[in-house]
Amino acid sequence: MTPPEASVPEVLFERRGHLGVITLNRPKSMNALTADMGAAVLKQLTDWRDDDDIATVLVRGAGERGLCAGGDIVAIYRDILDGGHATADFWAEEYELNSVIAHYPKPYVAFMDGLVLGGGVGISAHGSVRIVTERTRMGMPETTIGMVPDVGGTLLLSCSPGESGTHAALTGAHLNGADALFLGLADHFVPSAKLAEIAEVLESEAADFVIARYAEQAPNSELAKHREWIDACYSSDDAEEIVRRLRTFGGEAAKAAETIEAKSPTAVKVTLESLRRAKGLNLEEALKQEYRVGLRILPGRDFREGIRAQVVDKDRNPHWHPSTLEEVSDDEVKKYFAPLGDRELRLSRESDDV
Secondary structure, eight states: OOGGGGSSEEEEEEETTTTTEEEEGGGTTOOOOOOHHHHHHHHHHHHHOOTTTTOOOEEEEEEEEEEEEOOOOHHHHHHHHHTTTTHHHHHHHHHHHHHHHHOOOOEEEEEOOOOEEEHHHHHTTSSEEEEOOOOOOEEOOGGGGGGGTTTTTTHHHTTEEETTTHHHHHHOOBBBBHHHHEEEEEEEEEOOHHHHHHHHHHTSSSSHHHHHHHOOOOOOOOOHHHHHHHHHHHOOHHHHHHHHHHHHHHHHHHHHHHHHHHHHHHHHHHHHHHHHHHOOOHHHHHHHHHHHHHHHHTTTTHHHHHHHHIIISSSOOOOSEEEEEEEGGGHHHHHHSSSOOOOOOOOOOOOSSO
16 A cells, blocks of 8 residues: 555655755645755755765656645645744745755756646756756746745746746746746756656766757747737736736737736736846845745735635635725835845845845
8 A cells, every 4th residue: 555645755865876866755745845845955955065976966756747836835824824934934944945056056957847836946947957848837826826926936037038927927827848948947858758867867977968968959939929919018017007908919918918817916016016126136135025025925815815715715716805906006015025124034145135
């Protein structure tokens, strides 16, 4: 009999030759990231950083569904009902992990196969060797649950070509491997059937040579084909104007307008402001900004309501408050970015204050 998921380690660490392998091991939960998992990965990366026998690190997900479907939002929901303190601590450690990954001195190879959402983007897209496949379904769907993209996602998407990152962030669209490459969230396309072989070769060969051998031409990005209306419609800094332009343009653009209008109005407006403010920041500055926003969203009604509607009651019928974009004022949006005082995020790799 297969033991229940809770009885096995949530994350596995292996040494295979000169390769350190990290396997997120909650397949029944699509490898959703918990606080314990994030802490364990952070500790292991710290240990391997100074280990001369480890030349490359690989992160992958157990099972067939994907690398990681994001943070464990059911656990976050329960914590919100209890005050939200554990979630604030989890985010602080998770963001530290994102920073460590981004500056890791050894090749950090991420198999972005299957679902890669939210926190899954954070544990992969900051790596130095980011591999997508024909099975990749990536996204930052936070506006769907009344939250704003985090784990450095606002910085990553603010750097995407034109306004494509704004479109991805506001709609929370699931992206295929080609779209992820276009957005700058990944580097290489490899058929999923080759991943096991790549992992084996990485045990003894340098990552650059291995990837050069196996990488293939990716399919054309569908997202890239829509650059004309995406850049034209999303260039405004006003969410209501963006929706108006999308409706006027019609077709796929009008569908995007409908999608945005179904999201939390507060989350949409704060997400747009977060993306605009992220331009020109480094990762640590962006993470600090996201932490400010997150801690102010945490006690709010929409985050709790979004999680309830999507994963608790699963009625997919959230009741947002305020219920329209017009009701969310600019002054209200600005409050999410105010300094936190002694609650500010502290990262090991400090930079100038935001």
